[in-house]
Amino acid sequence: MIKLKKLHAKASLVWGKQSGFALSLVILIAVVLVVAGGTGYYFYKTSQELEEIGEEVVDETADWKTYRNEKYGYSFKYPLECRYGPMLPYCKEGPPEERPPECLCFLNGENPDGV
Incomplete structure (x- = not known):
């Protein structure tokens, strides 16, 4: 036990x-x-x-147009609201912040130095 x-x-x-x-x-x-x-x-x-x-x-530039210059070898995208051609005469007056909207965005294909 x-x-x-x-x-x-x-x-x-x-x-x-x-x-x-x-x-x-x-x-x-x-x-x-x-x-x-x-x-x-x-x-x-x-x-x-x-x-x-x-x-x-979101790609904000998806619907933008593309400008290509083969002669000078460059390209860039720009909004649809931009105007193609030389700057309008009244757009050259006054400082840029006081110009109308159509003067703020333009392209000049004939004179790349003038863009």
């Missing part, structure tokens, strides 16, 4: 140590899962925000 009590005491001691170790292991695994889940959620949300920002990019 004494041997049985000693065996029971040893089993209780081992079981108690294992129980404490198991509890520590469960807590450690839970903490790792929470940290990994939080990190994953953060990166998921951040990548979604970057995608949303990327979708908003």
Whole structure:
């Protein structure tokens, strides 16, 4: 009977140590899962925000016309509202900020230096 009590005491001691170790292991695994889940959620949300920002990019010059000068080897895009030809005489009067809208955008294909 004494041997049985000693065996029971040893089993209780081992079981108690294992129980404490198991509890520590469960807590450690839970903490790792929470940290990994939080990190994953953060990166998921951040990548979604970057995608949303990327979708908003619009090419504002998509419908513009392109002027090409083969002689001088250059080209550029310009809005549809621009006028092609020499600058109107009344557009040369006064500072640019005081000129009418039709004078602010013009192209002169005959005299590239006059553009």
